[in-house]
Amino acid sequence: MRELHSRLKQLFPLGELTEQRPDLTFVTVPQEHLRSVLLHLRDREGFTHLILLTAVDWIEEERFQLTYLLSDRLQQRTVGLRVMIQRDNATMQSIHDVWPTAATYQRELREMFGIAFPGSPRIDDEFILEGWNDIPPYRRDFDTLKYSEANYSDRPGRITHDPAEHMKQQLYPNGK
């Protein structure tokens, strides 16, 4: 994987490298070079399988991290490409023409994180949620508990105990 990284580094400006396992490496790629790195990995290095495309919300840094996980089945190695994009008006170029399966991931990211992928097929269709009327639910500034309390009624009688206090009461009811 070191070799691969040094070969890639001669061709593209790469960012931080993380070696998770001997067969799993993550590397940060600038947004504008992503497509050429993907095509290079797919056509020259044998990474023919897009395992997944997912996002992480780094709300403090006002960035979304997109992770493209690629697998080389023959040599049994996996590389993850991290792309950091702007959080507000998040937009990323679509890669559905490189891997058609990416279109599904992109629809999911569009709905759950609100990241736009212009040109991706059926990108504005509803994917999992129906009639969603709030900010995308996987964003970290979305308060799922507040939304749940506002929308779905509670059954009275459900209480939460502090485990330490509760067990103290149970075991030592006289306060000893």
Add this chain to the structure above:
Amino acid sequence: MKDELKIRVVKGPDGVEFEVEPLRDYYCEAPPTVMPGAYISIVEDLFNWARSESIWILGFGTGCGAIEMRPLMTPRFDAYRFGVQWRPTPRQANLLMISGYLSTKTLKRAIRSYEQMQSPKYVVGLGSCTINGGMYWDSYNTIKRLDDYLPVDLYIAGCMPRPEALLAGFQDIKKMIRAGKCEGANRYAENFDWYKANQKRVIHDWDMPDYSW
């Protein structure tokens, strides 16, 4: 417009002529009505006895509880010996099992299925998710109280309840049906507006007719 899409008059097999509009959605526009009991109680008791002995479940699994129902169909637990069986379509079923958490998206399908079932019909909520949200108490997409949206006759607690608990639940609902206490379908008809208002509050894209079978 194609010929087959035009409004035309059709003669039925019984000789009655009626107008058919192919582009219109046909559905029952009448809201459900309360089904009165038989004229004397001994007949109603007989009906209830018969109903209690043929519980046919709609094979509609909404959550992890759907997995727990499968062992009941197999020889080990064998629910069929109690007159319980699973049916593939709502028309042939009289018991809707909400088996676990119910997302708002599935709730819409569950309501449609429930309304397509024929009275008398019963609803059983399975697992703590249907009772008070269970582990999905803070989820953005699952309902927390099933009885706000469908008339639940019986809850089986657990996360998930074991097949034995379900068998005990079947015995309980049999007793309830025999005692004439399972009036969920009538409750639904009586409080139809209340149920519909609750359902519409959580299902934001209400793209089905108000009465949709």
